[in-house]
Amino acid sequence: MATLFSPLTIGDLKLSNRIVMAPMTRRRALHGKIPGELTALYYAQRASAALIISESTEVDPHSGIAIPTRPGLTNGAQEAGWRQVTDAVHGAGGTIFVQLSHMGRTAHPSQLLDGRQPVGPSALAGTGTIYTANGPEPYVTPRALETPEISTIVSEFAAASARAKSAGFDGIEIHGANGYLIDQFLRDGSNIRTDTYGGSVENRARFLLEIIDAIKLYWPVNRLGVRLSPTNPYQGMSDSDPIRHFAEIAGLLDPLGLAYLHMVEPPVQLEGYPVTAAAIRAAFKGPLIRAGGFKRADADNVLAAGKADLVALGEAFIANPDLPERWRLRAPLNAADKATFYTQGPKGYTDYPSLELVED
Known part of the structure; x- marks a missing residue:
């Protein structure tokens, strides 16, 4: 029976525990979408995680550089x-x-x-607002990508993955979740195309599968993970049949030999939303990471029941750089200061104390 502190091998990587640091946008990149020394300290403080998955990192070389912003991986700087x-x-x-x-x-x-x-699979806008340098702004209706343009974006993912290898990363997670471009192709609430990238599950998954194939030119497939969020409504996302559709997507990914599949779904599903975890677990036989607001007891339960192989935590890692040790000792956790999640500087970023400092 797996526990939070059982070792695990994914691909050719040996992990010392099952507690993953989830990807979290923090908007601390410097001008030019460049990570700085503060970002290096932030991640190093959390190195006791089984695996750190970085914040969402842009592959689009046309993404602007105004701060505060997310980092990119499209140039030498x-x-x-x-x-x-x-x-x-x-x-x-x-x-x-x-x-x-x-x-x-x-x-x-x-x-x-x-x-x-902005571009998307179809000319359908997201709902809500996006945080910009001028404050919150409503989403605009995107331009639907022409079929030949899609291969250009596939190439941008591949180019960023090549830079990731040169930058010393241990692997790649492809962000197919939370309403970003790959997710926009996967879900039929945002993809109403009639070409080979729309309609059937196989067609809607084509973009993701082409990205995986392109990245495989630079990385072994057992160093690639994929993140999906079948029911997350963030940014106006929806799908008509997420249990069936995402089980099929997981089935398409299963034979590829990925390092892992990372799915976002809370341990207790939102009212009115279907539970997809069991169908995805049945369809994908490789390592499965679960994320979605898990507490210690939730994490223990899904691992013990074999419903996941690792659990990814976000907010808990923001406030507790030594989260695995705190969970091992069942020690109290620092509370996260949500007001500093997306601000600049060290406050709420690198100044949370470790348990050792608290005890001193």
């Missing part, structure tokens, strides 16, 4: 910034994958270079 991070994490004994993403329709025109407009 960004690559060098990430090298500081991976060196710091490895120096602290940790393992780190970079999460690669494209915002698609969730970008705002003010965030794009050369007067470009």
Whole structure:
């Protein structure tokens, strides 16, 4: 029976526990979407995680550079910034994958270079607002990608993955969740295309599978993970039959030999939303990471029942850089200061005390 502190091998990586640091946007990148020394310290502080998955990192070279912002991995300066991070994490004994993403329709025109407009699988806008340099702005209707343009974006994912290898990352997580471009293709609430990238599950998954194939030119497939969020409504996302559709998507991913599949679904599902975890677990036989607001007891239960192989935590890792040790000792946790999640500087980023400092 697996526990939080059972070792696990994914691909050719040996992990010391089952507690993963989830990808979390923190908007601390410097001008030019470059990670700095503060980011290196932030991740190194959390190196006791079984695996760190970086914040969402842009593959789009046309994404703007105004701060506060997310980091990118499209040029040499960004690559060098990430090298500081991976060196710091490895120096602290940790393992780190970079999460690669494209915002698609969730970008705002003010965030794009050369007067470009957001793009998506279809001309359907997200709902809600996006945080920009000028404050919250409503989503705009994207331009539907022309079929030949899709291969260009696939190439951008591949190019960023090559830079990730040069930057010293241990692997890649492909962000197919939470309303970003790949997720926009996967779900039929945002994809109403009639070409080979729309309609059937196989067609809607084609973009993701082409990205995986392109990245495999630079990385062994057992160093690639994929993140999915079948029912997350964030940014206006929906699907007509997520249990069936995402079980089929998981089945398409299963024979590829991925390092893991990472799915976002809370341990107690939101009222009115279907539970997809069992169907996905049945369809995907490789290592499965579960995320979605798990507490210690939830994590214990899903691992003991074989419903997941690892559990990813977000907010708990923000406030507790030594979260695995605190859970091992069943020690109290620091409370997260949500007001500083997306601000600048060290406050609420690198100044949370470890248990050792609290006890001193």
